[in-house]
Amino acid sequence: MRKGVTTMSRHTELGxxxxxxxxxxxxxxxxxxxxxxxxxxxxxxxxxxxxxxQGHEAAQxxxxxxLDPTRDYVLPYYRDLGxxxxxxxxxxxxxxxxxxxxxDPNSGGRQMPGHFGSRxxxxxTGSSPVSTQIPHAVGVALAANMQGTKxxxxxxxxxxxxxxxxxxxxxxxxxxxxxxxxxxxENNKYAISVPYQKExxxxxxxxxxxxxxxxxxxxxxxxxxxxxxxxxxxxxxxxRGEGSTLIEAVVYRLVPHSSDDDDRVYRSREEVEAAKRKxxxxxxxxxxxxxxxxxxxxxxxxxxxxxxxxxxATAYAESAPYSDPEEALRFVYAE
Amino acid sequence: xxxxxYIEAIREAMTQEMRADANVFVMGExxxxxxxxxxxxxxxxxxxxxxxxxxxxxxxxxxAGVAIGAAAYGMKPIAEIQFADFIMPAINQIVSEAAKMxxxxxxxxxxxLVVRAPYGGGVHxxxxxSQSVEAMFYHVPGLKVVxxxxxxxxxxxxxxxxxxxDPVLFFEHKGLYRMVKDEVPDEAYTLPIGKAAxxxxxDDITVITYGLMAHYALEVAxxxxxxxxxxxxxxxxxxxxxxxxxxxxxxxxxGKVLVIHEDNKTGGVGAEVSAIIAEEALFDxxxxxxxxxxxxxxxxxxxxxxxxxxxxxPEKVANAMRQLAAF
Ligand SMILES: Cc1ncc(C[n+]2csc(CCOP(=O)(O)OP(=O)(O)O)c2C)c(N)n1
Ligand SMILES: [Mg+2]
Numbered sequence: 001m002r003k004g005v006t007t008m009s010r011h012t013e014l015g016x017x018x019x020x021x022x023x024x025x026x027x028x029x030x031x032x033x034x035x036x037x038x039x040x041x042x043x044x045x046x047x048x049x050x051x052x053x054q055g056h057e058a059a060q061x062x063x064x065x066x067l068d069p070t071r072d073y074v075l076p077y078y079r080d081l082g083x084x085x086x087x088x089x090x091x092x093x094x095x096x097x098x099x100x101x102x103x104d105p106n107s108g109g110r111q112m113p114g115h116f117g118s119r120x121x122x123x124x125t126g127s128s129p130v131s132t133q134i135p136h137a138v139g140v141a142l143a144a145n146m147q148g149t150k151x152x153x154x155x156x157x158x159x160x161x162x163x164x165x166x167x168x169x170x171x172x173x174x175x176x177x178x179x180x181x182x183x184x185x186e187n188n189k190y191a192i193s194v195p196y197q198k199e200x201x202x203x204x205x206x207x208x209x210x211x212x213x214x215x216x217x218x219x220x221x222x223x224x225x226x227x228x229x230x231x232x233x234x235x236x237x238x239x240r241g242e243g244s245t246l247i248e249a250v251v252y253r254l255v256p257h258s259s260d261d262d263d264r265v266y267r268s269r270e271e272v273e274a275a276k277r278k279x280x281x282x283x284x285x286x287x288x289x290x291x292x293x294x295x296x297x298x299x300x301x302x303x304x305x306x307x308x309x310x311x312x313a314t315a316y317a318e319s320a321p322y323s324d325p326e327e328a329l330r331f332v333y334a335e
Numbered sequence: 336x337x338x339x340x341y342i343e344a345i346r347e348a349m350t351q352e353m354r355a356d357a358n359v360f361v362m363g364e365x366x367x368x369x370x371x372x373x374x375x376x377x378x379x380x381x382x383x384x385x386x387x388x389x390x391x392x393x394x395x396x397x398x399a400g401v402a403i404g405a406a407a408y409g410m411k412p413i414a415e416i417q418f419a420d421f422i423m424p425a426i427n428q429i430v431s432e433a434a435k436m437x438x439x440x441x442x443x444x445x446x447x448l449v450v451r452a453p454y455g456g457g458v459h460x461x462x463x464x465s466q467s468v469e470a471m472f473y474h475v476p477g478l479k480v481v482x483x484x485x486x487x488x489x490x491x492x493x494x495x496x497x498x499x500x501d502p503v504l505f506f507e508h509k510g511l512y513r514m515v516k517d518e519v520p521d522e523a524y525t526l527p528i529g530k531a532a533x534x535x536x537x538d539d540i541t542v543i544t545y546g547l548m549a550h551y552a553l554e555v556a557x558x559x560x561x562x563x564x565x566x567x568x569x570x571x572x573x574x575x576x577x578x579x580x581x582x583x584x585x586x587x588x589x590g591k592v593l594v595i596h597e598d599n600k601t602g603g604v605g606a607e608v609s610a611i612i613a614e615e616a617l618f619d620x621x622x623x624x625x626x627x628x629x630x631x632x633x634x635x636x637x638x639x640x641x642x643x644x645x646x647x648x649p650e651k652v653a654n655a656m657r658q659l660a661a662f
Contacts, residue, residue, distance in 0.1 A: 073408070108441030117440045124407055125440035129431045135397050136432070139404020139412075146360065146386060146410065153404075165424070169397035176392060331442040332476050334500040 009291065010225050014232075018293040024065055024224050025284055025294070026302065028057040031082040032281055033306045034094050037314060038113065042259045046318070047098045051114040053081040055254035056186050058280030060156075061086055062227030063184055063249070066235055067154055073140050075124045075133040075155040078114030079186065079253075083156065088121045091310045095317035102323040109323050131157055131164035134183065138170045141179035152238045154231075156184040159248070160191020162205045171246065175212035180238030182231060183209075183246040186221065188253040193266035209246035221249030222280040225287075254279065339519040342512040344486035345375050345451075348493035349413060351523045353383055356411060359497060362389040362402055363415030363451075372417055373453055373512055399425035399450065403433050406448040411497055419454035419506060420463045420634075426471070433502040434477030448502040449493070453509040455547055455597060457646045460509075461637035467546075467598035467629070472504050473575035473607070479503040479528050480575040484549040486517045488572055491526030499528065508546045515550065531578035533585070537565035540659050541585045543608055544595040545571040548647060552595060555653045564660045574604045579611055586612045590621035593659045597647055600628035622662040627655040 011021040031053050038050040053060060060082025067074065069087045076083045081094065093105050100109040106117045106125070117125030124140065126133050137155035144151045161167065162185055174181045185205045189196045202208060209216025215237075219230040227249055234245035252275035256263040263272070288294035339347065353359045360383075361376055367390035370377030380388040391398045395416060402412035416422045422429070429450065437445040456465030473480045481496060481503060483489040489507065496503035534553055537560075542552045549570040556566035569585040571578065586592050592612060594605035605626045612624055627647060629635075635645045 075404075104441075105443075106441075107439055110441060111439055115439070117443060119440075119443045124404070125436055125444040127431055127435065127439060129427055132400065132428060132432050135400025135428070136404030136407060138397070139401040139406070140408045141404075142401060143405035143408035143410045146405075147358075165394075166396055166400060166428075169392070169394040170400065172392055172394065173397045173401055331437050333437070333479075334445065335442075 011291070014225060014229055016228070020065070021288060021291070022294060024061050025288055027061045027082060027086050028224065028281060028284065029302065030091065030306050031057045031061070031085055033303070034091050034310055035081060037310050038094070038098055039255070039259065041098060041314070047113070049112050050098075050259040051078045052253070052255045052258070053079045055188065055252045055275065055279065056221065057082045058224040058284060059186055059221035059227050059249035059251050062224035063154070063156070063231045065224070066228050066231035067152060069122060071150070072152040072154060073122045073124055073137070075137040075140070075153065076116055076126065077130070077133065077157050077161070078126075079158070080116065080156055084116045084123055087123055089116070089118065089123070091313035092316055095313040096320060099317045099320070100322070101317055101320040102327070103320055108327070130161035131166040133157070134167050134170040135173070137181050138174045138179055141174065141181045142177060145177075145179065150239055152180045152182060152235050154182045154184060156186060158191060159185055159187040159189070159196060159205050160194065160199050162208070163199060171208070171212040171244070174244040175214050178241065178243035181244040182234045182238065183244060184231070185246065185248045186251055187248050188251045190253065190267070192257045192261065204248055206246055206248040212244070212246070214244045214246065216246040216248065218248045218250065221251035222278050222283060224280065224284055252278070336518045336520055338516050339486050340513055341486045341489050341507070341515040342373065342375055344490035344519045345493055345507060346377060347519070348490045348497070349376065349379060350382065352494055352497045353379065353387065355523065358409065359411045359413065360387040360389065361413045361415065362391050363398060364391060364393055364417045366390060366415050371415065373509065375451070375507070376415065395421055395425040396428050399428035400432065402448055403428060403436070403446055406446045407436060407444050411447050413449045413451060413497060416450060416452040418464050419452040419468045420466045422450070422452055422468060429472070429478070429502070429504070430475050434475050437501065438477055445500055446502050447500045449496045449505055450502070451505045451507065453512070454506045455508040455510055456635040456642065457510050457547070459637065459639070459642065460635070462634035465635040467596070469506055469574050470598055470603045473604060477502070478575060479573065480506065481528055481573050482506045482508070482545045483572055484508070484511065484515070484546055484570055486515055486519050488526060488532070490519050491524050492528060492572065494523055495525040495528055498525065503528065510547050529573045529576045529578055531581040532570045532572055533581070534568040534570050535566060537567040537589065539565045539589055540591045540593060540656060541567040541569065541589045542593050542595060542656065543569045543571065543582060543585055545574060545604070546597065548595045548597055548652070551647065551649045551652045555649050555656055558653065559656060559660070564657070566656065571604070577607065577611065582608055582611055583616050586616045587619045590619055591659050591662060592620070593625045593627060593655055595627045595647065595652060595655070597629055599631045600626055601631050603628055622659060625655065625659050627652065
């Protein structure tokens, strides 16, 4: 059944062209398809670890689309493949990191997959202890303010990670100094196995923003256009000098926490199946088709194109050289 | 050349670097209007304003973490931790983040951060205003740890630390702030991080130390000279990276080594200094390596009797030095 004309043109109402709306879908699909490939490579014993973006793509791509990669900085967390791809990383980059090859732009093969960083793409290097990147985003915003540069520092994290002191300390600091930071929480309702009710006492993570003196917004993270709208508003606020925003995108992680997790012990299959029916890749594609800017045939062609790209990236990364072992000794300090 | 207090030298280093480089800024608790609880940042707020002398909220992980983000972006922050004892909430940021940024990004990002913190006891500061914390950090590759003992060293090493492209922990013995005064050039100058200083040469025993203990050892060495005991005294100045060549040369100079530090013994800087000597200069020794350190108890008690028991003093230092000389 077709929806009314007003809902049909949501992206147009947001000022996005048809091409933009399709580009969003392309990044979402690229992230999903790379992620699926990473799991295959893991299960066939070729790469030791995967941590997934599946189910978070709409939130990530919608958010990153509202930023300007030439102006803004992102301090993402391990799931944020959709963010880093939108900021210019490629399938080849991801595969080089998966295979831990010398050319891995994040770390030269030093870090696990999902630990992003590329100075030239404004992606600040991240680590494994959760939430440490959140005060860094505040520092980037503070530094830019001091240097008189207008930008937005975007940082993302899970709802479980919003319990860390670093989250609170960073938000408080940003609130005091009215810094241009977007705190983006991808609430998938679990921190590995621990459900939301055992992690957070308030109804929403976004409620916490009140304590920091800036707005907290809850948005449907399965809807890239809703996320885009919320983040764009936060960007405008930040650039007007009005300070930070905490955005909570409600999502669902469609796969286990990582390649080492078994989610069957803590989530019912019914729950996962219900979430899969709301998979943003399916619902957003349906939106594009209903909006008559996308067809099944185009979708097939895009899937093939992305698969080709990923196949080439995989082949390239698999045969790319490792670092020499002694490279492990380099870059402890400036050389 | 004017003589200046240790704390004045530190203040002068920050002032001159802030004048010279708009990217240098100071952040910490009470560093602004109050000029710091020890007055190390006095006058900076008046000269540079609140945007560059930031009274941070009372949250050490944010002080370190926000400074790290600013450093990664291109600033040169000097983060003050009010007492070294309160660096603990910031350890994750310092060890997991600042120390590893360059390494984990394969040299793509780096972190030109200075963390200043007053440390050390003997000032009735009890458990949580007396600790020496250098051993917790000198183990961590990616960090540099500086512990100057003179005003001259403090200024030159702090300017060097601010200009260093990597994170430097700058530990200032609070007992030295107003106790030590020496000649300090008015203009900016640097001293290399990782270079020890030979305070005196001698033939009978070698003392290797740093911080307040460098003063005690020098004082005692001059006393012992009258009794015919001649001391070679090495002030490490930097505990990470250790000046291995200077340590080995000092050990070989007399063959009898005493390592002294106020910090407790187990796993302290003295353990590594001893291991370096044992590995590379064992056959040049004429006596077992000796260590004089604080006792392995959690921290320094408040009561004057127990505080004196913990702290080293010239008398304890003299006893150890005589004992080694007699070996
Ligand atoms: C400081 C710290 N403690 C524990 C871990 C192990 N760990 C990694 S992810 C994770 C759960 C994070 O949950 P959440 O923040 O909700 O993010 P999600 O994975 O659900 O996206 C845990 C416990 C860690 N990486 N860092
Ligand atoms: Mg979660």
